[in-house]
Amino acid sequence: MKFQDLILSLQNFWAQYDCVISQPYDIETGAGTMNPHTFLMALGPEPWKAAYVEPSRRPADGRYGENPFRVHKHYQFQVLLKPSPLDIQDIYLKSLESFGIKPEEHDIRFEEDNWEAPTLGAWGVGWQVLLDGMEITQFTYFQQVGGIDLSPISVEITYGIERLCMFLGGVDNIFDLNWTKEVTYGQVRKMEEYQFSKYCFEHADIELHQHLFDLYEKEAFSLLESDLPLPAYDYALKCSHTFNVLDARGAVSVTQRPAYIQRVRKLACAVAEKYLAQKGAQA
Amino acid sequence: MKPFLFEIGVEEIPARMMAKAASDLKQAVSAKLEDAGLLFETLEAQVAPRQIALWSHGIQPQQPDRTEWILGPPVKIAYKPDGSPSPALEGFMRKFPDLDRNQLQTKSEAKGDVVAAERFIAGSATRDLLASILPEALSGLHFAKNMRWGQGEIAFVRPVHSLLALFDGQVIPFQFAGIQSSNTSFGIRFHGKSSFVVSGIEDYQTQKAQNGILINHAERRTRIQAQMQAHAQSVNGQIVPDEALLDQICDLVESPYVVLGAFDAMFLEVPREVLITSLREHQKSFCLQDEKGQLMPYFLAVASVPGDPKGLIRKGNEWVLRARLWDAKFFWDADKKKDWSALREKLAQLMFQRELGSYLVKVERMERLAEVVANHLGLAEAQASALWQACHHAKTDLMSELVFEFTELQGQIGGLLLKHHGAEPAVSEAVYDHYLPVSNDGEMPRTLLGNLVSLIDKLDTLVGCFSVGLIPTGTKDPFALRRAAQGIVRILMERGLPLGLEALLDAALALFPQAPAETKHHLLAFFLDRTRFLLKQQGFDHFQVEAVVAVDANRIDQCLPRIQALAQQMEKDHFRALVLNLKRMKNAFQDEQDQLGEFDPAGLTEAPEKALWSRFSEVRQRLEAAIKSGAYSKAMDEMAVLADPVESYFGKEGVFVNVDDAAIRLNRKAMLREMSNCVGQVADFTLIESK
Numbered sequence: 001m002k003f004q005d006l007i008l009s010l011q012n013f014w015a016q017y018d019c020v021i022s023q024p025y026d027i028e029t030g031a032g033t034m035n036p037h038t039f040l041m042a043l044g045p046e047p048w049k050a051a052y053v054e055p056s057r058r059p060a061d062g063r064y065g066e067n068p069f070r071v072h073k074h075y076q077f078q079v080l081l082k083p084s085p086l087d088i089q090d091i092y093l094k095s096l097e098s099f100g101i102k103p104e105e106h107d108i109r110f111e112e113d114n115w116e117a118p119t120l121g122a123w124g125v126g127w128q129v130l131l132d133g134m135e136i137t138q139f140t141y142f143q144q145v146g147g148i149d150l151s152p153i154s155v156e157i158t159y160g161i162e163r164l165c166m167f168l169g170g171v172d173n174i175f176d177l178n179w180t181k182e183v184t185y186g187q188v189r190k191m192e193e194y195q196f197s198k199y200c201f202e203h204a205d206i207e208l209h210q211h212l213f214d215l216y217e218k219e220a221f222s223l224l225e226s227d228l229p230l231p232a233y234d235y236a237l238k239c240s241h242t243f244n245v246l247d248a249r250g251a252v253s254v255t256q257r258p259a260y261i262q263r264v265r266k267l268a269c270a271v272a273e274k275y276l277a278q279k280g281a282q283a
Numbered sequence: 284m285k286p287f288l289f290e291i292g293v294e295e296i297p298a299r300m301m302a303k304a305a306s307d308l309k310q311a312v313s314a315k316l317e318d319a320g321l322l323f324e325t326l327e328a329q330v331a332p333r334q335i336a337l338w339s340h341g342i343q344p345q346q347p348d349r350t351e352w353i354l355g356p357p358v359k360i361a362y363k364p365d366g367s368p369s370p371a372l373e374g375f376m377r378k379f380p381d382l383d384r385n386q387l388q389t390k391s392e393a394k395g396d397v398v399a400a401e402r403f404i405a406g407s408a409t410r411d412l413l414a415s416i417l418p419e420a421l422s423g424l425h426f427a428k429n430m431r432w433g434q435g436e437i438a439f440v441r442p443v444h445s446l447l448a449l450f451d452g453q454v455i456p457f458q459f460a461g462i463q464s465s466n467t468s469f470g471i472r473f474h475g476k477s478s479f480v481v482s483g484i485e486d487y488q489t490q491k492a493q494n495g496i497l498i499n500h501a502e503r504r505t506r507i508q509a510q511m512q513a514h515a516q517s518v519n520g521q522i523v524p525d526e527a528l529l530d531q532i533c534d535l536v537e538s539p540y541v542v543l544g545a546f547d548a549m550f551l552e553v554p555r556e557v558l559i560t561s562l563r564e565h566q567k568s569f570c571l572q573d574e575k576g577q578l579m580p581y582f583l584a585v586a587s588v589p590g591d592p593k594g595l596i597r598k599g600n601e602w603v604l605r606a607r608l609w610d611a612k613f614f615w616d617a618d619k620k621k622d623w624s625a626l627r628e629k630l631a632q633l634m635f636q637r638e639l640g641s642y643l644v645k646v647e648r649m650e651r652l653a654e655v656v657a658n659h660l661g662l663a664e665a666q667a668s669a670l671w672q673a674c675h676h677a678k679t680d681l682m683s684e685l686v687f688e689f690t691e692l693q694g695q696i697g698g699l700l701l702k703h704h705g706a707e708p709a710v711s712e713a714v715y716d717h718y719l720p721v722s723n724d725g726e727m728p729r730t731l732l733g734n735l736v737s738l739i740d741k742l743d744t745l746v747g748c749f750s751v752g753l754i755p756t757g758t759k760d761p762f763a764l765r766r767a768a769q770g771i772v773r774i775l776m777e778r779g780l781p782l783g784l785e786a787l788l789d790a791a792l793a794l795f796p797q798a799p800a801e802t803k804h805h806l807l808a809f810f811l812d813r814t815r816f817l818l819k820q821q822g823f824d825h826f827q828v829e830a831v832v833a834v835d836a837n838r839i840d841q842c843l844p845r846i847q848a849l850a851q852q853m854e855k856d857h858f859r860a861l862v863l864n865l866k867r868m869k870n871a872f873q874d875e876q877d878q879l880g881e882f883d884p885a886g887l888t889e890a891p892e893k894a895l896w897s898r899f900s901e902v903r904q905r906l907e908a909a910i911k912s913g914a915y916s917k918a919m920d921e922m923a924v925l926a927d928p929v930e931s932y933f934g935k936e937g938v939f940v941n942v943d944d945a946a947i948r949l950n951r952k953a954m955l956r957e958m959s960n961c962v963g964q965v966a967d968f969t970l971i972e973s974k
Binding site: 104 | 294295297298299332428429430431432433434435441442444472473474535536540566567568584586587588591593595596598599600602603604605606609610613634
C-alpha cells in the first residue's frame with residue numbers, strides 16, 4: 001500500500017460521506033484537533049462534517065530521523081462529524097474497507113481511551129481502535145471544547161496513517177514506506193526530521209522563544225478585545241507550538257510547565273467563548 | 284411465574300466498568316420488583332463488551348391487588364357543627380373523586396382520630412410495571428464516567444443501540460435513550476447476524492453463542508485459559524501467570540480466541556522484567572516460559588473473533604510486538620551503554636519536590652540515613668558499606684530510558700543495570716527491591732538491605748514532606764504518604780527490626796533543619812495511626828490494638844509479637860478474668876498516685892495481699908526477663924499464675940484497699956502500682972473491653 005493511496009482512499013471515502021475535504025491548516029499544529037475545522041467547528045449547534053490530513057508537529061518526539069517509529073512530524077487523517085451519527089462505528093469500520101482491510105479477517109477492538117487536551121480545554125470519551133493489537137485510530141466523542149460543554153456532540157476520528165500504512169505493508173521502518181511507487185517517505189521527509197530534531201533539541205533560541213510566546217499571547221488577547229477570535233486563535237496556536245519547542249529544548253521546568261499549559265488553555269477557552277458568542281449574535 | 288429477559292446493546296463498555304454495571308442493574312431491578320410487591324426468582328446478570336443482559340426464570344405475572352388507607356383531616360375539623368362536611372373534608376374529597384362519602388371511616392392515628400377511607404387498588408400487569416421499572420433502573424445506573432452523543436440529550440456509559448425486553452415472550456414496551464424496546468438481539472460484528480429475533484431466555488443464550496458472543500464472563504475466562512494451556516503445551520511452555528491481565532482481557536472480548544505468536548529469540552537478551560511488562564502494557568499479551576522459568580520467544584494474544592484461518596491476526600500481532608520489542612531492546616542497549624555515574628549526576632536535574640530539592644539531594648540524604656541506621660543496627664562494616672552503596676545508587680535508574688518508558692519498573696531497572704555494571708549482588712538486589720512493598724499485602728523486599736533501603740527512602744520522603752507542610756488530610760494524599768508510612772511499619776514489624784521510631788525520626792529530621800518544631804509530633808501521631816490501622820487490618824481486635832500501642836508505639840517491631848501473644852491469651856477464660864482484675868488493680872491506686880512512696884512488703888497485713896505479693900515475687904524475675912527478651916506469650920503465661928491470688932485479693936474475702944490508716948493504704952496502693960507497672964509493660968490492660 002502506497003502512503004498516498006491510503007490518503008486518497010480515506011479522502012474519497014469521507015468525500016462520499018459528504019464531508020468537507022478541507023486541507024491542513026497553515027500554522028503549526030500538534031494534532032488535527034487544533035485545526036479550526038475541528039476546534040472551532042465543534043462548537044455551536046450547526047451540523048458539520050469535515051475530513052482532512054493534518055501534519056502534526058511534536059518536537060519532543062523527534063529522533064533525528066534515526067528511530068524507525070518516532071518522528072517529530074507525522075500526518076493524521078482527521079474526521080469530524082457533528083452531530084455524531086448513531087451508526088458511526090459501522091461507518092468507521094467501512095472506511096477501513098476503503099483501503100483494502102477485510103474486517104472479518106482481523107481482530108478489531110474498541111478499547112477505552114479517554115482523550116484530553118489540557119491546552120485546549122478539551123476532553124472526550126472514547127476508545128483507541130486496535131487492529132490485531134495495533135493502535136490505528138483514536139475515536140472520541142467530544143464532551144467539552146475550549147472549556148465549553150458541547151451540544152450537539154461531535155465525534156472525532158483520527159487515523160495514524162503512517163503506522164497504519166506500515167502495518168498494512170509489514171514495513172518495519174517508517175522511512176521505508178512507499179509514498180509513491182518510486183519515492184519513499186524517507187526521501188520526502190528524512191532530512192526534515194534530522195534538521196528539525198537538531199533545531200528543536202539544540203538550536204532553537206530559548207530567549208527568543210520565551211519572548212515570542214509572550215508576544216503571541218499578547219497579540220491574541222488584543223485581537224480578542226477587537227472581537228477577532230479567528231486571528232486570535234492563530235496566535236493561540238503559535239503559543240502552543242512555541243511552548244512545544246521550548247519544552248523539547250529542555251527549557252521548561254517541571255514547575256513552569258503547568259503555568260504554560262494554563263496560559264495556552266486560557267487563551268483557547270477565551271477564543272472559544274468569543275467565537276461562540278459571535279456566532280450566536282449572527283444567528 | 285413467567286420468564287423475563289432483558290438486554291441493552293451499547294457500544295463497547297470500558298472493561299473496568301462492566302462487572303459493576305451488571306451487578307448494579309441487577310440490584311436496581313430487584314429492588315424495584317420488591318417495591319412493586321412482586322414475587323420473583325433470582326435475577327441473573329451477564330455482561331460482555333457490547334451488552335448487559337438480565338433475566339429471571341419467573342416473575343409473578345400480575346401484581347397482587349391490595350388495599351391502602353388514605354388519610355383525611357382530623358375528625359375534629361372535618362365537620363361543621365350541623366354535621367355537614369367542613370371545607371377541609373370537602374377539599375379531601377375533591378382530591379379523591381372516586382371516593383364515596385359512605386366509605387369514610389374514623390381511624391385512630393398518633394396525632395388523634397382522622398377521617399379515613401380504605402381504598403382498593405387493583406394490581407398492575409407485571410409487563411406494564413417492567414415498562415417503567417427498566418428505564419428507571421437504566422437511568423439510575425452510575426458509571427465511573429458517562430458520556431453524551433448525537434444531540435447530547437442523554438448521558439450513559441456509551442451510545443445505546445438496542446433494547447431487548449421480553450416478559451412471558453411478549454415485548455415490554457418502553458423507550459430509553461431514544462431507542463424503542465423490541466424482541467431482537469445481535470451477534471458479533473462481521474461474523475454473527477446483526478439482528479435476530481429472540482423468543483426467550485434459552486433461545487437468547489443459544490442464539491448469542493451461535494452468533495459468536497459469549498455473554499458469560501466465567502465462560503470467556505474458561506475458554507481463554509483452555510486455549511492458552513493448549514498453545515503453551517504445543518511449544519512445551521508454561522504461561523507466566525497474570526490474573527489481573529486475564530480478568531481484564533475477559534471483558535475486552537466477546538468471542539475469545541487465543542493466538543500463539545512468536546518473536547525473534549534475540550529479544551530474549553532483554554531482561555525478563557522488561558519483556559513481560561512490555562507485552563502486558565502494550566499488547567495485553569502473556570509470556571511463556573520453559574520448565575526452568577526461562578522466557579521463551581512466544582507470546583499469547585487474545586482476539587475477539589471466531590478464528591484466524593489465514594493467520595492474519597497472528598501475523599499482525601507479531602508485527603506490532605516486533606516494533607515494541609525493538610523499542611525495549613533499543614532502550615535496554617542504550618541504558619547499558621550509559622555512564623552510570625554520569626547518569627547519577629543527572630539526578631540533579633530531576634525534581635523530587637519543589638521545596639525538597641532534586642533526586643540527587645534526596646539520595647544524598649538517604650546516604651546519611653544509611654549511616655545512622657547501620658549504626659543503630661550495629662551492622663558489620665561490609666554490610667554497612669553495601670547499604671550506603673545501595674542508597675547511593677537507588678534512584679539513578681530514574682534517568683534511564685526504560686524507566687521513562689515503564690515507570691512501574693523503577694528500582695528493578697536500577698538493580699538490573701547495577702548487576703550489569705558488576706555491582707555486588709547485595710547492592711543490586713537491594714536497589715531492585717526498594718520500592719516494595721507497594722501495598723498492604725504486597726510483596727516485601729527479599730533481603731535485609733532491600734528492606735533497609737526501602738525504609739530509608741520512605742522515611743526521607745515522609746519526613747521531608749511533613750517538614751514542608753505536605754501532610755495528608757482526609758482523602759487527599761497526593762504523595763501517597765500513608766502508603767509510605769505503612770511500608771515502614773510493615774518493614775519494622777515483619778523484619779522485626781530493633782529500631783526505635785523516635786530515633787529514626789530524629790535522624791531524618793536533622794536533615795530538614797527548616798522543619799517546624801511540631802513536625803515530630805505530627806509524624807509520631809501519623810505513625811501511631813498507621814500502626815493501629817495495619818494491626819487492625821490484620822484482624823486484631825480494636826481494644827487489644829489500643830492496649831498494645833498505648834504501652835509503646837516507639838518500638839514498632841515489638842507491637843506485633845505483643846499483640847499476637849495478647850490475642851492468643853485472650854482466648855483463654857482465666858486470662859480474661861485476670862485482665863478484668865488487672866484493670867481493677869490499676870484503677871485502685873490512680874487517685875493517690877502522686878502520694879505513693881516506695882512499697883514495703885513488711886507493711887502488708889492481710890493474708891490475700893501477702894499471698895499475692897509472694898506469688899508475684901516468685902514470678903517477677905522470669906516475667907521481666909521474658910518481656911525483655913520479647914517472649915510476650917511466656918510473660919503472659921507467668922502472669923497467668925497471678926489470676927487466682929488477684930481474684931482472692933479483689934474477691935469477697937479480699938482486701939479493702941481504702942482503709943483510713945494512711946500508711947497502710949498508701950503502702951497497699953504502692954504494691955498495686957508496682958505490680959501494675961510490671962505487667963503493664965506488655966499491654967495497657969485497662970483499655971481492653973470484654974465483648
